[in-house]
Amino acid sequence: MILLDGKKTSNDIKDEIALEVNGIVNNGGKKPHLAAILVGNNGASETYVNAKVKACEKVGFDSTLIRLKEAITEDELINEIIKININDSIDGLIVQLPLPKHIDEKKIINTISIEKDVDGFHPKNIGNMTLNLPCFIPATPAGIIELIKRYNIETSGKNCVVIGRSHIVGLPISILMARNSYPGNSTVTILHSRSKNINEICKKADILIVALGKANFVTSEMIKEGASVIDVGITRVTSNVTKSGWKLLGDVDFENVKDKVSYITPVPGGVGPMTIAMLLKNTLSASKL
Numbered sequence: 001m002i003l004l005d006g007k008k009t010s011n012d013i014k015d016e017i018a019l020e021v022n023g024i025v026n027n028g029g030k031k032p033h034l035a036a037i038l039v040g041n042n043g044a045s046e047t048y049v050n051a052k053v054k055a056c057e058k059v060g061f062d063s064t065l066i067r068l069k070e071a072i073t074e075d076e077l078i079n080e081i082i083k084i085n086i087n088d089s090i091d092g093l094i095v096q097l098p099l100p101k102h103i104d105e106k107k108i109i110n111t112i113s114i115e116k117d118v119d120g121f122h123p124k125n126i127g128n129m130t131l132n133l134p135c136f137i138p139a140t141p142a143g144i145i146e147l148i149k150r151y152n153i154e155t156s157g158k159n160c161v162v163i164g165r166s167h168i169v170g171l172p173i174s175i176l177m178a179r180n181s182y183p184g185n186s187t188v189t190i191l192h193s194r195s196k197n198i199n200e201i202c203k204k205a206d207i208l209i210v211a212l213g214k215a216n217f218v219t220s221e222m223i224k225e226g227a228s229v230i231d232v233g234i235t236r237v238t239s240n241v242t243k244s245g246w247k248l249l250g251d252v253d254f255e256n257v258k259d260k261v262s263y264i265t266p267v268p269g270g271v272g273p274m275t276i277a278m279l280l281k282n283t284l285s286a287s288k289l
């Protein structure tokens with residue numbers, strides 16, 4: 001079993017980005033600048049946004065965190081986005097999800113300028129990605145692709161099973177794994193809440209990508225010997241072992257499957273850190289547009 005070390009790989013990517021930013025600045029160029037909007041005070045969202053701001057500092061980007069109150073109206077939020085859209089000093093904009101229930105996420109994402117949509121969630125971005133046109137690939141799928149690439153995992157002609165069809169992970173990674181490129185050229189099956197025979201279908205997977213958000217859902221009887229397993233799940237549970245009083249669980253029962261697989265991502269330290277690194281990569285690309 002080889003661990004797909006997202007922590008180390010993301011640090012490698014951050015070093016590469018920092019080197020490039022250094023070159024840009026030394027040649028009189030401008031630092032990439034990411035703006036992040038955080039609405040309300042959801043604990044997990046705060047953690048994620050703080051991680052993104054810290055990562056920006058680490059690679060030499062400018063960042064602006066805009067905190068807005070939970071009770072902000074949809075129109076007020078749209079106005080904040082428009083201000084950033086027309087601000088030439090800002091290259092990339094993310095709106096941390098989920099948003100409060102009274103705000104329509106679709107409407108908000110549609111407001112983000114596609115040139116600054118470094119999360120790649122705008123419908124035009126997803127369309128461009130699907131058609132293999134220039135786009136920002138959403139950070140989590142991009143992180144999975146980058147891990148597969150850096151560990152030289154064979155994907156052509158392989159059975160790739162994706163559990164979950166979310167617009168942010170399952171749907172885009174399915175499209176990417178089926179594309180005519182590397183990583184890609186896989187035979188992709190998407191499993192979801194209405195799927196039947198989930199265990200049997202998973203058992204045929206050479207590459208299993210799990211993004212459904214159910215802790216320890218995948219067990220060894222669902223795994224083909226020698227499979228590569230990518231675990232996107234992060235469920236927070238209380239723990240009497242850790243200092244913080246909680247820990248993260250993946251969608252894969254790691255201890256149960258680890259002796260059966262060729263490659264596997266840990267949780268934490270697998271796909272999560274890669275997501276942050278790929279957001280930085282997209283922001284660097286946006287700054288070059």
Ligand code: BQF
Nearest residue numbers: 048051097098234267268269270272273275
């Ligand atoms: C790690 C996210 C669900 C909903 C909205 C490192 C992150 C997570 C884990 C992180 C995520 C998940 C992010 C680890 C960003 C990934 O060490 O395992 C980093 O910050 N993520 C998000 O912004 O919004 C989410 C998951």
